[in-house]
Amino acid sequence: MSSAVKENHVGVRNRRQGQFGQVMHRLSKNKVAMVGLVIMILLILMAVFSPWITPYDYAKTSKADRYAGPSAAHPFGCDGMGRDILSRIMYGARASLWLGLMSTLVATVIGVVIGSLVGYYGGKVDNIVMRILDIIQAIPGMLLSIAISAALGSGIGNTILALSIGGIPMTVRLLRGSILTVRKQEYIEAAEKINCSRFRVIMSHILPNSIAPVIVSVTMGIGNTILQAASLSYIGLGVQPPTPEWGAMLSEGKAMITKYPHLCIFPGLAIMVVVLCLNMLGDGLRDAMDPKLKN
């Protein structure tokens, strides 16, 4: 990364490591963030290997175990069709994590492309694009996701699209704002003057120096998107039963909540743990990227 970055940061113990190395070093000293990171990695491994490690088949029904409460054989109990809830939660991590990661990724990639173009070129295009984003942002995010999700229909792919569209304006705004402060710096002018192509100026000079706020907001955004995805599934849009997704499981269980609360308690706890870990990690990353903010 360019050397200008290092000098911009305060309190950097610079031992010839890149900016990335410094951030990781500071992050590794943050215990809370590390706990979040470790649990998150374990959860991702669990999601990836779930077909092989779940105690039961997630789709296997059993009449004898209908609504069985938590026991040694089924730690989280069984649902209305006698399916093991622990196995369903483990397998459901795939859908829930995938939804959160992919929607945020899609929103970020599109947001970064648009943001860097309008931030760099400015002018009329910037004006038009920002006004269009104003319109999208004037609709409360959840409402927009609900409407798009209804229009596209259920399913994981469509839900990803529905969730990501609402996230684009924020990324664009963040990146554009931070590019505008970088844009007039001497090193950008220098790069332009030595005939770097525009693509190169954006990719290797502007973006590395302005992407930090986006990275922080992405980490926080994944958690938020998982919450939104679960809410969508809960009201019957988004991912639908029998796909084991945490929000959908809650939606299935809500009718019987008074009699069999374990149907709802555990999927909700799973959502909370994941989002909590992501937020812990996000907080740590924010502090590591901008030591000025750390108190």
Next chain:
Amino acid sequence: MIRYVGKRLLWMIPVMLGIAILIFSIMYICPGDPAQSLLGPSATAVELAAKREELGLNDPYIVRLGRYLYQTFIRFDLGTSYKFGTSVFSGLMERMQYTLVIALFCMALQVFVGTPLGIVAATHHNGVADRISMFLALVGVSIPAFWLALMLVLIFSVNLGWLPTSGVANGIASFILPCVANSFAGIAAQARHTRSSMLEVIRSDYIITAKAKGLSQRTVLFKHALPNALIPIITIVGNGMGMMLGGTVIIENVFAIPGVGRYMTDAITARDYPVVMGGVLVLGLIFSLIMLLVDIIYAFVDPRIKAQYEGRKGKK
């Protein structure tokens, strides 16, 4: 200032037009046939075709869009619900009271619980109070509102029997759980932002000066620190309102509250497009007005921003 507000209000017209076009287009590509869901599965093909013709569903996109925009923006009519056959506008207004009560009450909770929590955390930086309130706030922003709602129902309605599980029949008691569940994340976010904004201000030189001249902790906090930390705090309040309006849609479903959110989600299932479009437009308008209000409040809090609005005339 007035000119600025006027400009912003005028700018709202193209924004509302944009929202109308956007939401109309989304509904246009929506699968499913309103005629079918209106007449039920037993309807014959002829009946369906007649109904579609009657609702104007056979016209091309641009004609329907033009008709919708004309009807909405020239005649100020949000149309008629396919399902109920009543005016969408009056349907929304009937239900708006519930949604607004929840959203405003949540806002109040967020401001009057979240902000003090954040201030306490900042003044006891790294102390026990800070640690506890920040841990709670972290949990708060991570908890799914609808799940929290279910758990609250489980504890306070099913097990303890103190509060009603759903509906609006019990007056204020019916709104306690929905409001608490819906505002929990907002309170947490408010506390977190207030804390970091206050911490930034507390370390500035003028606060040290104020302390050095022997002012009481109280005066330093409320006269010097808080006003300077207010801008980011107000921003969060504005954003929170958007979250609340979206959040009530979910919460109304959990608690079976007949508000705008439930009206709209029911309409989505029934393919009752005018209701969905009308609801999005009205909520978008409310949201835009709140954002304008936030910008106006900025001017009152920060004279520098006010000076910007007033242009060359300069300071107040």
